Every structure is written in structure tokens, then in C-alpha cells.
């Protein structure tokens with residue numbers, strides 16, 4: 456099966472916790488703090504694997520979680536740093552943040568190995584918190600949690616030229632005539648259900664890649680028919696061959712067909728509709744003598760927009776060479792750089808959105824207060840000294856944490872938990 460997208464969850468490893476420990480030595484009654492630091496959590500790294508060409512594996516394994524760092528230990532022992540988790544993807548996989556659909560990284564071009572989520576740093580052990588006034592710190596920093604993110608992986612086939620058009624106009628027939636691809640060809644709509652890719656080999660000098668996608672119909676940009684799902688496969692192409700059935704064998708007007716498809720492209724992505732287009736006026740073998748005027752009409756209409764029109768028959772082969780030689784020249788005139796989607800979403804910025812503190816009600820009479828700023832404050836405050844404790848109270852008040860506790864209904868004598876420390880609340 457050709458799988459072209461997958462939803463997965465990735466999570467970087469948590470940092471290990473710092474350790475609270477004191478030196479115990481014979482004949483030394485109260486040794487100094489010697490709690491070591493926690494180790495770093497593993498990163499989530501995406502890597503292009505040239506042997507892969509589908510995202511099928513991601514249908515089976517949905518969660519990718521890097522290992523956590525080890526906790527710090529006594530005697531200044533540092534917790535172990537965790538191994539990074541390498542996620543292997545085919546070239547051309549675009550990683551997007553699920554909710555916003557914004558691009559985190561396009562695994563193509565020079566992006567072959569990319570760190571997508573950084574592991575959490577390890578917490579400091581209590582040995583870092585000793586000061587002349589506080590020689591026995593009972594606080595160690597917790598490790599930082601590794602970030603978790605739901606992402607969408609999209610594989611966009613990397614073809615230089617794409618075939619577009621209504622169903623049954625002869626796109627697959629054309630691909631089969633110019634490459635060794637063997638797409639299904641039938642005289643009914645939606646024969647092609649997933650993209651076909653071939654290398655144009657009617658002449659060794661041509662040799663560009665050509666993608667055949669399912670036929671588009673009105674509303675394709677909004678997901679009608681099959682079109683919407685597959686338009687992404689031609690987003691990276693450099694030239695579009697717009698195939699139209701000029702014989703009107705299905706009772707439609709070829710000129711209207713072209714306009715309709717172009718409107719769908721425009722709606723799906725203005726960038727897509729701006730790509731250079733060439734019109735393949737197909738099925739000329741079916742044109743009756745009195746119908747031939749249609750070719751002139753199409754040429755006239757597109758002469759202004761600098762779009763060339765090639766009358767041809769994918770069945771008899773007439774006109775095919777002319778079209779593909781022209782497309783090759785067009786490609787050669789364009790800059791050859793691979794199109795890479797730019798980064799729009801920066802996972803590391805999510806951190807800034809984290810509140811300086813959070814107040815939660817854990818039970819009937821128990822509350823918790825947590826957050827990076829509180830963590831930091833605990834690191835330099837000795838709560839066992841009276842001065843330290845009144846500083847802590849002042850901190851809660853000045854940062855509107857008390858206010859929040861009251862708002863959540865705290866009452867005299869209730870318990871407030873702050874990183875493993877517990878206090879009773881009195882006004």
C-alpha cells in the first residue's frame with residue numbers, strides 16, 4: 456500500500472532529578488551536601504533513510520518516546536544521559552505540528568538529520584545550592600520534562616513534473632507511453648487511486664520524473680473526490696502538464712474543464728496554481744473534422760498567459776514527443792534547486808507559553824503550587840529558617856499565587872504542596 460501520511464506522537468525524554476544527599480563520613484557528624492545532578496533526557500531526531508519510500512511503518516507504531524535521563528545520586532554521582540531516539544523517514548517527509556498544520560521540518564534538501572525535540576535537562580543536585588548561610592540545602596531541582604508533540608507526517612512525492620486534469624482524460628495513459636510505469640488504465644472515472652511515478656525515457660536526454668495523480672473534480676480542494684488528498688504530491692513539482700480531453704467525449708466543454716481545474720489548484724494553494732503549466736490537448740484521434748476548431752480556441756485563450764498547448768493522442772502517440780521535449784526545455788530553464796518547505800513552527804517556543812506557576816486543587820483540602828519560577832526560588836531559599844520562610848510567603852503574595860489559592864477556595868489549615876514540601880495555610 457502506498458501510505459502518504461501518518462499521525463504520530465513524539466516525546467523527548469525527561470531530565471533526571473537532582474538528588475538530595477549529605478556526605479556521611481566516619482567521625483564527621485554533619486557532612487556537606489553531595490547530591491548529584493540528573494542526566495539529560497534523550498532527543499527526538501528525525502533521519503532520512505534512502506531505503507524507505509512509504510510511511511507505512513508509522514501506521515503500526517504511533518508513539519515515539521525517547522528515554523529519560525537517570526536521577527542524580529549521592530556522592531556527587533551524575534545521573535546517566537539518555538540515548539537519543541532516531542526516527543527514520545523517507546526523503547521528502549514533511550513534519551507538521553498537528554493542531555496548526557505548520558511545518559516543523561521538511562526532511563529534504565540539506566535536511567537529512569534534524570533534532571526535532573530536545574530532551575529535558577537534568578535537575579541540579581543539592582550540592583549546587585549550598586551557600587555560606589545555608590549549608591544543608593534540602594532542595595534539589597527536578598529534571599525538566601521532555602516535550603511531547605502530536606505531529607503529522609506527510610510524504611510528498613518528489614517529482615519534477617505532475618499530470619493534472621479531470622478523471623478519464625488520459626493522464627495514466629500518457630505516463631505509460633513515456634515511461635516504464637505501468638499504471639492502471641480503464642475507461643471509467645477514478646481509475647487511479649494513488650499516485651504513480653515514472654521516469655520519462657522516450658529519449659535518454661529527457662530523464663525527468665513524472666507523477667500521475669488521481670483525477671480532480673470540482674470541489675477537489677475541499678476534499679471532494681480523491682483530489683485533495685493527492686494534490687500535495689504535486690506541490691513540489693516544477694511544471695504541471697494539464698491534460699484535457701479535447702474530444703469532449705464525456706459531453707463536457709474542454710475550455711470549461713481547464714478553468715475548473717485551475718480554480719481547484721488556486722483554492723488548494725495559490726503557489727501551486729502559479730507553477731508553469733503546459734496543456735496536453737489529448738484524444739485528438741477522436742476529434743471529428745468539424746470539431747478541430749476547438750484546438751485553435753484553446754490556443755487562442757492561452758496564448759496571452761504564455762501557456763503552450765500541445766495537441767496529441769496518448770493512444771496513437773501523435774504529438775507526445777513534441778510535448779515532452781518542450782517540457783524538458785522548460786525544466787532546464789528553471790532553477791534546479793529542490794523545493795523545500797520552510798519552517799513555520801518552532802517547538803522550543805512552546806516553552807515560553809508555560810506559565811511561571813500553576814495552582815491546582817489536588818483534593819478536598821490539598822493544593823499544589825508548581826512552576827519554573829517557584830522551582831528557582833526554592834533553590835536559593837532555606838525554608839527552615841524563619842527569614843527564608845517569610846521570604847517564601849512574601850513571594851507567594853507578590854506573585855499573586857495566594858490570590859489564586861484563595862480564588863480556588865483555600866481555607867485556614869489546608870495543605871499546600873510545593874515540590875514535595877508541605878505547608879499549612881494560614882492567612
Ligand SMILES: Nc1nc2c(ncn2[C@@H]2O[C@H](COP(=O)(O)OP(=O)(O)OP(=O)(O)O)[C@@H](O)[C@H]2O)c(=O)[nH]1
Nearest residue numbers: 622623624625626627628642645646647670769770
Ligand atoms: N481515443 C483515445 N482514448 C484515450 C486517449 N488517452 C486515453 N484514452 C482512454 O481514456 C480512458 C481513460 O484513460 P486513463 O489514462 O485511465 O485516464 P486518467 O486520466 O488516468 O483517469 P483517472 O485515473 O480516472 O483520473 C482509457 O479508456 C484510455 O484508453 C487518447 O488519446 N485517445
Ligand SMILES: [Mg+2]
Nearest residue numbers: 626627646647
Ligand atoms: Mg489515471
